Amino acid sequence: MSLNEIIKIGTRIKRIRMDKKISQRAVAEALGIPYSTYSNYENNNREPNHDTLKRIADVLDVSVSYLIYGETGSMATNTAEYLLTLSGFELNENPDGTFTICDIENNKTKNSVIVTVSQLKRLVLETSDYVTYLTQKLFHQ
Numbered sequence: 001m002s003l004n005e006i007i008k009i010g011t012r013i014k015r016i017r018m019d020k021k022i023s024q025r026a027v028a029e030a031l032g033i034p035y036s037t038y039s040n041y042e043n044n045n046r047e048p049n050h051d052t053l054k055r056i057a058d059v060l061d062v063s064v065s066y067l068i069y070g071e072t073g074s075m076a077t078n079t080a081e082y083l084l085t086l087s088g089f090e091l092n093e094n095p096d097g098t099f100t101i102c103d104i105e106n107n108k109t110k111n112s113v114i115v116t117v118s119q120l121k122r123l124v125l126e127t128s129d130y131v132t133y134l135t136q137k138l139f140h141q
Contacts, residue, residue, distance in 0.1 A: 009053075010044040012067055016060050017042070030059045080120040083127055 017027055028038035031052070040046040041056070048056060050064075057064045080099075081091040090102040090109075099120060103111040115123075 008044050009047070009067060010040075010042045013056060013060070014042040016062060016067070020060060022060070027056070027059055031055050079124045083124070 028035040041048050084091050090104050092100045098114050101113050102109045
C-alpha cells in the first residue's frame, strides 16, 4: 500500500496550494516539472518521491511533516487530547514543551508517561491509520 492510498497526500497539497492562492502552473514552474505531472500529484494519480515532496513543501512554505501528517503541533495536541480523553486518559502540557499522559482510575493518576510533540503526532497518525484500516475493512466485507 502506497503513501497516497493511506493519506491522499495530493489532496493535502492541493488544499494548501489553494489556501495560499497559488496556481498549479505556478507551482509546477517553481518545481521545474511539467504541469501535467504536478496535476497528477494533486489528483492522487502519481505519488511524488521524497525529493519532490521536499521541493513541494519548500514552494508552499510548509514542512514535509505538515504535508504528510496534515497537522500543526497544536492541532496534533488537540487531537491527541481528544483521543486520549475518550480512552480514559488525561493529557497535560509541561513547561518544557513535553506532555504528560496520565492513566486515570477512580479520579486518581494510576500511571503516567512523558512524551514529546512528535510522539503525540505519531500517536494521532497511528490512530488515524488504524481508523482508516477499520473503515476500509467495512467497505470490503
